[in-house]
Amino acid sequence: MKTTEAIPTIAEGRKPAAGGPAATGSRWSTLLGFRNISAIYIFVLLFAIFAIVTPRTFLTPGTWLVLLDAQSITVLAAIAVLIPLVTGVFNLAIGAEVGFAVILVAVLQTKLQLPYEIAIPLAMAVGGLIGLISGLIITKGKIDSFIATLGMSSILLAGLSFLSENRQIIGLQEGFRQFATGGLPLSLDNPNFKITNPVFIMLFVAFVVWYVLERTPVGRRMYAAGYNADGARLSGVNVSRLQVASLMAGGVIAALAGVLLASRINAGDPTVGPGLLLPALTAVFLGSTQFKGGRFNIWGTVISVYVLAVGIKGLQLLGAQNWVSDLFNGVALLAAVGLSRWEGSSQRGSAIRRALPFGKKKEPSAR
Amino acid sequence: MTIESPPRREATSPGSPLVTIEGIVKDFPGNRALDDVSLSVHSGEVVAVVGHNGSGKSTLVKILAGVYTSDGGTVELSGDDGQQTGLHIIHQDLGLASELNGIENLGIVKYHGASAFAPFKRKQEREHAIELISRFGDPFDVEVPIGTLAPAQRSIIAIARALDGWEHPRNVLILDEPTEALHASEVRVLFDAVKKLAAEGAGVIFISHRLDEVLEIADRVIILRDGRKVADELSSTLDHDKLVSYVTGVPIGVAEVGSSRRPRGEVALQVEGLVGGALDGIDLTLYAGEVVGVAGVLGSGREALPACLFGATPATATAFTLDGKRYENRAPRESIRRGMAFVPGDRAKFGSVRPLTARENVTLPELKSLTTRFGALNLTEERAVTADLIDRYGVKPPRAEQVFSQFSGGNQQKLVFAKWLRNRPTVILLEEPTQGVDIGAKQALYDAIDEAASTGAAVLVCSSEAKELVRVCDRVLVLRNGRISAEFSGDQLTETRLVMEGYGFANEGEL
Numbered sequence: 001m002k003t004t005e006a007i008p009t010i011a012e013g014r015k016p017a018a019g020g021p022a023a024t025g026s027r028w029s030t031l032l033g034f035r036n037i038s039a040i041y042i043f044v045l046l047f048a049i050f051a052i053v054t055p056r057t058f059l060t061p062g063t064w065l066v067l068l069d070a071q072s073i074t075v076l077a078a079i080a081v082l083i084p085l086v087t088g089v090f091n092l093a094i095g096a097e098v099g100f101a102v103i104l105v106a107v108l109q110t111k112l113q114l115p116y117e118i119a120i121p122l123a124m125a126v127g128g129l130i131g132l133i134s135g136l137i138i139t140k141g142k143i144d145s146f147i148a149t150l151g152m153s154s155i156l157l158a159g160l161s162f163l164s165e166n167r168q169i170i171g172l173q174e175g176f177r178q179f180a181t182g183g184l185p186l187s188l189d190n191p192n193f194k195i196t197n198p199v200f201i202m203l204f205v206a207f208v209v210w211y212v213l214e215r216t217p218v219g220r221r222m223y224a225a226g227y228n229a230d231g232a233r234l235s236g237v238n239v240s241r242l243q244v245a246s247l248m249a250g251g252v253i254a255a256l257a258g259v260l261l262a263s264r265i266n267a268g269d270p271t272v273g274p275g276l277l278l279p280a281l282t283a284v285f286l287g288s289t290q291f292k293g294g295r296f297n298i299w300g301t302v303i304s305v306y307v308l309a310v311g312i313k314g315l316q317l318l319g320a321q322n323w324v325s326d327l328f329n330g331v332a333l334l335a336a337v338g339l340s341r342w343e344g345s346s347q348r349g350s351a352i353r354r355a356l357p358f359g360k361k362k363e364p365s366a367r
Numbered sequence: 368m369t370i371e372s373p374p375r376r377e378a379t380s381p382g383s384p385l386v387t388i389e390g391i392v393k394d395f396p397g398n399r400a401l402d403d404v405s406l407s408v409h410s411g412e413v414v415a416v417v418g419h420n421g422s423g424k425s426t427l428v429k430i431l432a433g434v435y436t437s438d439g440g441t442v443e444l445s446g447d448d449g450q451q452t453g454l455h456i457i458h459q460d461l462g463l464a465s466e467l468n469g470i471e472n473l474g475i476v477k478y479h480g481a482s483a484f485a486p487f488k489r490k491q492e493r494e495h496a497i498e499l500i501s502r503f504g505d506p507f508d509v510e511v512p513i514g515t516l517a518p519a520q521r522s523i524i525a526i527a528r529a530l531d532g533w534e535h536p537r538n539v540l541i542l543d544e545p546t547e548a549l550h551a552s553e554v555r556v557l558f559d560a561v562k563k564l565a566a567e568g569a570g571v572i573f574i575s576h577r578l579d580e581v582l583e584i585a586d587r588v589i590i591l592r593d594g595r596k597v598a599d600e601l602s603s604t605l606d607h608d609k610l611v612s613y614v615t616g617v618p619i620g621v622a623e624v625g626s627s628r629r630p631r632g633e634v635a636l637q638v639e640g641l642v643g644g645a646l647d648g649i650d651l652t653l654y655a656g657e658v659v660g661v662a663g664v665l666g667s668g669r670e671a672l673p674a675c676l677f678g679a680t681p682a683t684a685t686a687f688t689l690d691g692k693r694y695e696n697r698a699p700r701e702s703i704r705r706g707m708a709f710v711p712g713d714r715a716k717f718g719s720v721r722p723l724t725a726r727e728n729v730t731l732p733e734l735k736s737l738t739t740r741f742g743a744l745n746l747t748e749e750r751a752v753t754a755d756l757i758d759r760y761g762v763k764p765p766r767a768e769q770v771f772s773q774f775s776g777g778n779q780q781k782l783v784f785a786k787w788l789r790n791r792p793t794v795i796l797l798e799e800p801t802q803g804v805d806i807g808a809k810q811a812l813y814d815a816i817d818e819a820a821s822t823g824a825a826v827l828v829c830s831s832e833a834k835e836l837v838r839v840c841d842r843v844l845v846l847r848n849g850r851i852s853a854e855f856s857g858d859q860l861t862e863t864r865l866v867m868e869g870y871g872f873a874n875e876g877e878l
Contacts, residue, residue: 215743217734224731228720234679234711235720235731235786236700294722 038339039290039300043307050314057317065186065193071309072202073264076257077280078287078301079209080250084145085284086213086296087239087246088226089138093130093149094254094280096156099273101127101258103160106169106268109176116176120259127255128248130156135244160270169268180263198260202302205253210298222246223295278329283308286336308332382410385444385452385539385570386431392439393426393594398776398805400426401437402594408539408570413561415573415585415602419614419832422591424574428543431572432456445537452570455529456541463525469509469516470496473528499527503560519553523560530564539570546580558584576664578610578870592616611870615833615862629841632656635825636676636689636794643682644671647849651676653794653825658816660840661829662865668849669829670712673796676827677709678702679717690793703732708787712799712829714776718783721772725762726753728771729786736790756785761811777808784815795819795826801835813839833865845869 050058057063077094084091091097101123108119130152137148183196213219224232225239233239257276262268286308287300311332312325386408393401401423408414418424429435431442431454444452463472470492496509503523513521522545529540542561546554561584565571575581581588582602590598590613598613612618632655641649645668653659663669675682678697687694689705702709711717719728730737730749737749753767760781762774771779780801787795800816801809816839820826830836836843842856845868853868855861 211743215746217738217742217744220727220731220734220744224720224723224727227722228716231717231720232731234677234699234709234717236703236733237731238700 037290039286039303039307043303043310046307046311046314050310050317054314054317058314061193063313063317065195067306067309067313068199069183069196069264071305072196072198073257073260074276074279074283074309075202075302075305076198076205076253076260077276078283078305079205079298080254080257081280082284082287082296082298082301083209083222083250083253084243084246086219086226087222087243088229089135089145089243089247091134091149091247091250092146092277092281093134093153093156094250095274095277096153096160097127097130097251097254097273098258098261098276099270100130100156100160101255102262102273103164103169103268103270104255105176105259105262106172107163109172110169110268116173116179119176120179123259124252124255127251127253127258129251130255131248131251132244134251135247138247139240139243157274160273164268164270166270168270170266172262172266172268176263177266178263180260198264201256201260205256206298206302213298218242226296278326278333279305279308282329282333282336286332286339289336289339304336382412382568384409385537386454386572387443388431388440389443390440391427391430391437391442393423393430393435394438395803398594398803400594401430403440404591404594404596405440406589406596406599408572410537410568410570411565412587413565413571413573413585415575415581415588416591417575417578417581417588417610417614418591419576422614423594424576424591425543426594427591428456428541428574431541450537453538454541455538457522457525457529457543457545459544461521461525463513463521463528465514465521466512468512469500469507469524472513472524473499473509473531499531500524502530503527503563504556517553519556522553522557526560526564539572540564541572541574543574544576545573546575546577554580578607578614582607582610590614607867611863611866615866617862629657629820632823634688634691638676638684638687640685641672641675641682641687642684643675644668644680645849646671646675646682649846649849649851651844651851653827655793655823655825656820657841658820658826658828658839660836660843661827661846662831662833662836662843662869663846664869665831667846667869669831669846670798672846673709673798673827673829674711676794677707677796679709679711706790706793707796708732708792708794709796710783710787710798710800712802714779714783714803715772719771719779719786722770724768724770725757725774725782726750726767729753729756729782729789732786733790752789756789757782760785760815775805775808777804777811780804781808781811781815784812788815788819791822791824793824795824797826797828797830799830800828801830801832833862833869836860836865837862847871 077098080097081091081094104126105116105119105123108114108122109116114122134145134149134152137143137152138145141148180198181196183194183199185191185194187193213222221232221237222242224235225237225242229239258273261272265272283304284296284301286304287298287302288294288296290300290303291297292300308329312328315324315328316322384407388407389405391401391404392399404423404427406414406416416424416427426435430437444454473496493509497506500506500509500523503526507516507520513524516524526540526542530538540561545557558580561571561573565586573581573584582605585602588598588600588602588605588610589596590610592614597616634652635655636651636653638649638651641651645666647668649668649672661669661672671680674680676697677699678701679699682697687697689707692705694701694705699709715721720731723731726749730752734744737745737752739745750767754765756762757765757767762778762781762785771782774782780803784800795816797816801812804812816826816828828836828840837860840860842854843860843865844851845853845855845865847869852871855864855868
């Protein structure tokens with residue numbers, strides 16, 4: 001053949017792959033590099049700043065236990081966003097789903113007089129049902145998940161208003177309150193000094209989700225479906241079914257977060273759920289820049305929730321107004337997406353860039 | 368279209384050069400797409416650039432369009448008089464908005480609305496539009512969405528739009544596979560338009576792989592093969608045989624030797640009346656242990672066949688048996704379970720999940736054997752399986768944890784092969800198995816095909832490269848218009864025959 005003599009065959013693999021760990025020696029520096037665990041460095045930085053500026057309040061164990069407890073529900077909401085997002089589906093209804101469960105579990109107990117042992121699983125089942133409906137709209141109805149869940153969110157908010165009549169529902173059962181406020185006491189003198197149930201529940205859920213995503217065939221297929229639905233389908237992955245199932249799982253976890261929220265505030269408050277969307281979404285995106293180089297992942301998400309919360313807490317202790325949390329989350333969301341752009345040079349590609357329907361980078365194609 | 372006497376235009380006395388390309392070189396990782404290609408286009412001249420897929424045609428267009436920058440050589444866009452030449456490129460998809468009407472697509476509004484918010488002036492706009500398109504023959508309705516027009520009329524809109532921007536006399540129009548979507552009668556309309564343009568003094572570069580059209584329209588033909596210019600001749604000195612021999616690189620009249628046939632086993636796959644995609648009734652039987660090729664030009668159904676068999680594209684068949692069992696409601700998942708494998712032509716889009724690692728990619732179709740009793744993946748086992756595959760197919764660098772997209776094209780394809788051959792499928796469907804792959808990897812892939820067949824798999828290779836089919840296949844089916852038009856094997860299986868049959872002038876070209 002003529003070609004062989006003319007075309008200099010480029011030795012395969014001569015070029016070291018960009019971004020990949022070049023040798024085992026540098027593995028630790030990659031693992032501990034800023035790119036890999038930037039959230040932890042930011043955490044340390046925030047901690048140092050606030051510890052110096054407001055040591056009296058910031059460094060008390062009470063502050064930290066409250067933070068741990070309060071944010072465990074945000075973590076659950078973030079996990080409920082994360083699971084569908086791994087399969088390539090946005091769930092913008094997460095705040096409404098949590099809010100709906102808050103009201104539903106309260107209404108079931110008060111208006112319908114159901115014991116809370118029944119009301120809780122019932123509310124979670126309804127959460128799963130909402131996920132199922134969203135999933136069918138997206139996969140069978142072929143409506144983009146952005147739009148479908150936005151519509152779903154609005155519908156749920158209407159249902160929430162209808163059930164609650166825009167009032168707090170009070171008079172929940174006594175045992176129900178224990179669900180979120182009980183826990184493992186750390187001190188015999190002070191009964192409020194404890195690690196609460198939601199923290200354990202959150203850790204348990206996170207562990208199970210981690211196991212499924214990272215250690216099972218289902219998780220592997222979920223990532224494949226999210227990264228390349230067509231390619232995954234040709235490899236025998238049932239993409240639609242995974243997407244529906246992930247929305248259902250997310251719906252159940254969102255409802256669980258709602259139940260815990262209702263139990264903690266001891267009322268069905270129609271205003272508390274919707275606010276969770278932004279912190280949850282921000283944490284999932286920020287989390288995708290951690291540990292796994294651009295993959296949505298559970299521990300990155302958990303860490304990110306707390307990093308964000310510490311930042312907000314510190315600012316509040318400094319006397320900042322309530323709006324600082326919205327500001328902080330908004331800035332962090334943009335920073336997380338920006339960070340992934342900056343990471344764009346790493347060939348692994350970022351989960352955010354793929355997930356967002358805009359600004360997709362074109363693959364350079366060889367003829 | 369008659370083949371014997373194409374109505375050729377006499378080569379006009381060449382005007383001044385409009386575009387001069389000197390020694391263009393373009394490298395992609397692992398292969399050289401263009402190697403020292405030079406050409407020039409003069410005023411009043413239609414120059415055709417022909418060649419197989421991968422010959423460098425599209426790379427050349429992309430360099431002219433500024434999509435790629437060349438790695439060497441020069442593109443000169445002015446002639447003797449020093450005036451700048453305008454380049455106008457019409458891509459295969461025309462780049463029109465099918466919901467908008469002719470006037471809107473022509474972009475005439477910009478001339479008749481004084482400012483961005485001034486109201487339209489319908490009458491003037493329509494007259495201007497009709498004036499533009501009537502340069503190319505009878506005018507048609509410019510006020511209906513162009514999606515409802517005939518494909519040739521859409522092409523004319525695209526050309527007219529390019530022309531409307533010609534503010535100076537020196538222009539070159541580049542048509543990239545413009546006849547792909549056209550019927551024979553519409554091709555005529557388009558060709559008349561192109562000839563009128565050339566008569567007015569413009570230069571035309573006509574990219575095509577339809578050889579008969581090329582002889583009809585072009586004054587001069589430039590043939591590319593493997594990134595090099597192999598001929599630059601006046602079309603009056605060319606005929607089909609010569610053209611085919613230039614395109615394939617096989618001299619006229621030289622007997623090519625087909626590969627020897629492998630021993631055939633049992634029937635592995637039998638299909639009757641397969642309809643779907645571009646397919647219009649295919650009867651096909653694949654035997655264990657043989658490699659069957661499928662040739663055909665783009666749109667012949669060649670690229671639809673494997674996906675339809677695999678169940679990736681909806682298709683119906685009057686009968687479909689796989690390994691002696693009826694198989695209906697075909698879907699990828701079930702096909703995999705029944706022992707089919709499908710290597711799609713588009714590696715990035717369908718063949719892989721690029722952000723996942725090599726390990727995660729190769730095991731994706733079948734994870735069951737790697738799952739423990741408790742439903743967890745046995746990662747130790749998975750790593751061992753992957754290391755074994757990487758070793759067997761010679762993937763470089765041999766890193767199971769490297770992200771798929773970081774491998775070179777050839778090694779990506781080796782991984783895709785590894786992924787599908789891992790569980791010894793009984794029917795292997797390959798689409799363009801060596802596209803965008805360097806020569807070293809090509810050999811490894813051919814070896815893998817050979818090995819799969821020798822261990823009893825039936826292999827179907829759909830390829831646009833006749834050379835490849837002759838090399839690896841026992842017999843080759845040629846598709847035309849969605850049907851099998853011929854089958855070649857043994858001594859009959861030559862590159863020349865495949866190309867002739869694919870282009871549909873086998874009778875004239877008997878050697």
